[in-house]
Amino acid sequence: MSEIADAAKRLLLGRPMRSDRLGHTLLPKRIALPVFASDALSSVAYAPDEILLTLSIAGVAALAISPWIGVAVVVVMVTVVASYRQNVHAYPSGGGDYEVATVNLGPNAGVTVASALLVDYVLTVAVSISSGAQYAATAIPALQGHERDFAIGLVVVLMLINLRGVKESGTAFAIPVYCFMGVIGLLAVVGAIRYMTGHLPMAESAGFTLNPEAGYQTGVTGLGGAFLVLRAFASGSAALTGVEAISNGVPAFRKPKSKNAATTLALLGGISITMIMSILLLSRATGITFADRPAEQLLRNGVPVGDSYVQHPVISQLAASVFHGAGWMFAITAVVTGLILTLAANTAFNGFPVLGSILARDGYLPRQLHTRGDRLAFSNGIVTLAAGAVVLIWAFDAQVTRLIQLYIVGVFVSFTLSQLGMTRHWTRELRTEQDAAKRAAMKRSRIINAFGFCMTSAVLLVVLITKFVRGAYIAILAMAAVFLLMQAIHKHYTRVRRELALQDVGSAKALPSRVHAIVLVSHLHRPTMRALSYARASRPQVLEAVTVGVEPEEVAALRTAWERLEVPVPLKVLDSPFREITRPVVAYVRSIHRESPRDLVVVYIPEYVVGHWWEALLHNQSALRLKGRLLFTPGVVVASVPWQLASSEGQTGLEERTPGTVPRAW
Structure with missing residues (x-):
């Protein structure tokens, strides 16, 4: 029986790898980009949807400001990417935000960041896989009503692929990620050309009007309108998730590690900004009308469209318009978008195990998370992440709208504390540095991180205010529970270490x-x-x-x-x-x-x-x-x-x- 089990394991995961082959698992930039950036790039597929869904509460007129909300998100993204480029140079060991906060703000701040990131990684898998399952259900009618089971199956498949090793999973996922970049890039270029030449067809939902909810008949004016705009901005800020994964995964890059990680960060930021702004601008140009409750809010000749109307995601509607007359391009866009939403979870499968290993090394998580498996991957961390995501998908029935409210709180907690920690880092370094050129570079870095702290703390405040009662409190409670659990584990390991320490060598040697x-x-x-x-x-x-x-x-x-x-x-x-x-x-x-x-x-x-x-x-x-x-x-x-x-x-x-x-x- 054991031989059969061993053979099945080898078939699924491959042959064991020697420890001295760890260097062969390191990633070049062309593989590291799809591995660590798939989460942030996939946000392009649903962040615009969330912005439009929130603005739809105030009617069609409110949708016109969506590009400006996109600009605000872009400003935050540029700031965060620039700030994290400082992080990977200053702390290349892979601890990322956890190490920055621990060294500069103290152990409690570090554990706070770690708990936020761990929860957010689990949510990343749950949201991404659930979103991919929803896309798959629109393309495959047989999956409708079975999205939860399909999503759980996808998590298991991703877990098995990642258990084979980081490089193997990255190579397998690189093609779909690059295809998504190409499809969205082509969508943007063709859409811009057709718009400038006056041949851009309107979207399928352009002819509908929106029935605003009570209290928003006048649009986004007044205090209620301002609050709604903040909610839309908070939802669009989901596009920033995944940026922190690169700073946690610096050890996985080939040498020079910090330089390659910083270059990958810059590429990620530029691609994400181009994509999200292209989608929002094209959405406005094609007149996309997107509603939170389409059956009731969308009106055709003043009459609600009813449950028979199927509201397609924003990218699907754009593809149908931009590639009008080329149905095969629409199909490719839908398939590739569904794939990238699913593969976005792979970022978490690379970030969570590495962070878990560092926390286990420091005594905040069970020691088993620190050891590598047969394929030199942190197998126990991969399995733990998959189990947590499966529980969330089952509990929330794979509904993206319900899960998204729990999202991004954790990542902005880590953003904020990390930038504050980096500001203190540069201040401390400036006290001892005498070289004028280095001092000037440090001062520039401190300004970048200080500005990043102001921006991310402001976004965190907006997210907490706008999303707390809509489900964000669950994420906060989960972070608190993980924080207390890690502190309890650390106290236990500390107590055992003191108990086992050799205090009296003479008595210890006595027979x-x-x-x-x-x-x-x-x-x-x-x-x-x-x-x-x-x-x-x-x-x-x-x-x-x-x-x-x-x-x-x-x-x-x-x-x-x-x-x-x-x-x-x-x-x-x-x-x-x-x-x-x-x-x-x-x-x-x-x-x-x-x-x-x-x-x-x-x-x-x-x-x-x-x-x-x-x-x-x-x-x-x-x-x-x-x-x-x-x-x-x-x-x-x-x-x-x-x-x-x-x-x-x-x-x-x-x-x-x-x-x-x-x-x-x-």
């Missing part, structure tokens, strides 16, 4: 005065004789065999067999009037330790090694209970003496094989 060995006996058979042989070979000062007298007839038979075989070890029988086994043994062992506290008591327990799961239910139950109690007894060592039953033969998975080979049966 026990004597060793008292006890061999537990239930029957006189081959496992018992092996345990006695092992105990005698250790040459203890005292050696005795101990059995518990439950049935007088069995005890008498054991004594007779013992004397007949002339076993050279005294047999002691513990009385048990209530037919218990565990309690008399534990009481006897503790009594020996009380009488001679400096003695070491070693208890040898014969155990069967079985080959089938059902055999484990039939054997070793008393041994497991005894070990569970004796392990909590000070001054006692428990030694398991294995006896392999015939059914266990060939169960190690290592017979006649070299590491990394496939079993011969396959």
Whole structure:
């Protein structure tokens, strides 16, 4: 059975890789861009939708300001990208915002950033996969109503691909990401040419009017209108998610790591800005009318369109207009957009495991997250991220509109604290730097990070105000829970480390005065004789065999067999009037330790090694209970003496094989 499982693992994940091949997994810029930028680039596919959905509350007139909201988002993006270019040069170790905040603002700030990023990575997978599932359902009618199950399946597939290794997953996803860039670029160029020549068709929804909600009949004027504009800006700021992943993934780049990461950041910013502005400008030029509740808000000749109308995403409507007469281009656009929305989750699959490994190294997460798997990827972190995303998708039924309200809070928390930390970093460096040229460069960097702090903190405030009651409070509660959990884990590791530290070297080196060995006996058979042989070979000062007298007839038979075989070890029988086994043994062992506290008591327990799961239910139950109690007894060592039953033969998975080979049966 183990051979089959091992073969299946090799088939899915590939052969194990040696540790000295870690350098071969590093990414060139052409692969790093799709790996780390897919999340930010995919935001282009739904950030414009969210802006238009929010503005639709105030009617058609409000949609006209969407490009200006896009400009505001672009200003923030330019600031964040410029700021993070400073981060990757100053802190190239891969800790990203967590390291910046920890070093410059203290451990609590670092854990706050880490908790925000961890939650946001899980949300990135849930939102991206759910959005991709929604796109797939519009193209494949059979998936309608099954979006949640389809989304969960996509998460599992992405998890398996990433478990094969960072470079392998990046190579697999590079083509779809570059295809998306090409399709949106072609959409922008063709749309601009057709608009300037007067041949740009109007969108399918251009003929509709919007029925504004109560209180917004006058558009976006007044306090309510201003609040609505802020909400639209907060939704559009989702386009900034994913920028931080590059600063967390600097170690995955080829040398020079910082320079390559900074170049990738600049490319990401330029491409994202071009895309989002092109889509918003073309949306206005083609007259796209987009509604939060299309069946009620969209009016045709003054009458609601009803549930029969299917509202297509903004990019789909643009493709139908710009590529009018070339249906195959519309189909390619829809397919590639659905793919990029799904693959956006890959950014989180690269960022979450690296951050989790760093946190585990620092004692804030379980140590298992710090180790690499067979393919040199942080496998435990990948599986943990996938599990968290599956829970969210199941809980929110893969509804993007519900999940998006939880989104971007965490990333702007990390943005803000990171920029504040970098401002302090440059201030500290300036105190000791004497070179005039370097001081001038540091001052410029400090200005960039200070401006970035002001911008991101303002956006964070807007996001909190506009999205708190609409679901952002759930993300905040999740961050608080993760923060408290990490602090509790760190306290536990700190307490254990102090407990195990060598404080008195002399006492630590002191040997026990004597060793008292006890061999537990239930029957006189081959496992018992092996345990006695092992105990005698250790040459203890005292050696005795101990059995518990439950049935007088069995005890008498054991004594007779013992004397007949002339076993050279005294047999002691513990009385048990209530037919218990565990309690008399534990009481006897503790009594020996009380009488001679400096003695070491070693208890040898014969155990069967079985080959089938059902055999484990039939054997070793008393041994497991005894070990569970004796392990909590000070001054006692428990030694398991294995006896392999015939059914266990060939169960190690290592017979006649070299590491990394496939079993011969396959």
